[in-house]
Amino acid sequence: MPLTAQAFDLARWLSQEAPLIEAIGRADFPARLLASLFAAVPIDTAFIVAHVPGRPPAMLEAGRVLPERREEIQRYLVGPYLLDPVRQACIEGRRGLLRLADIAPDRFQESEYYRSFYVSHGLADEVDILIDLAGTGGLALSMGRLAAHGAFDEVELATLRAIEPLVGAAARRHWGTSPVDGEGTGQALHRQLERAFERFGDGCLTEREAEVARLILRGHSSKSVAHELAISTDTVGVHRKNIHAKLGISSQGELFSLFLASATASGAA
Structure with a gap:
């Protein structure tokens, strides 16, 4: 079926997607959940x-x-996720249907993270x-559209909002409160990566410069950094110059590369 906007028939969708409820507790539930979303609106990757x-x-x-994004997803899981605004929103308790633009910092689309994990494959x-x-x-059900098919329109967003309560209830019933089992290496690796991020620039940058660097990596503009740290934009500019010099x-691309190298080294330690 071509990716075109269509009138959404909620009653018809509910009658066709009843197997989603029957799949709760089964191994095929996650795939069935995404299939239900694809049946509601045109989606390229999820x-x-x-x-x-x-x-x-x-x-x-x-x-x-999408096959061309699978390597990108694997790279995401070994460190760059620390810069992910969707993860931040989940951890902070944001819920419901949200656009990436509603979650991300003000200059996120100009960040190297965005260029590496979104633009590089046409998302x-x-x-x-x-x-x-x-x-x-929390859980994040992430749905993407390629540039060739355009952004989600208001009708499609309204459709996703209409089915979100049922989708959320089914997911909570299936996964309960523990979608991730065990502790061990996963937690240890995460602690190493978090320490690498928090200590990025140690021995070279001042504490305030390191704070500025971390916010820049997450996609904040100088104005946003100034707001977050309660300092002037001129002071942020001085810190940025010092970060680059030191x-x-x-x-920013080179800053991102240094962070990736640091995260990779921590993951391999």
């Missing part, structure tokens, strides 16, 4: 991730990820259904 505090993201369903828009897990983090870099 996956389900659990974001639990103190643990790395857990990929629960990746069968609808033009993303919406996420964030689902609560009784205070233990790290021997001249661009």
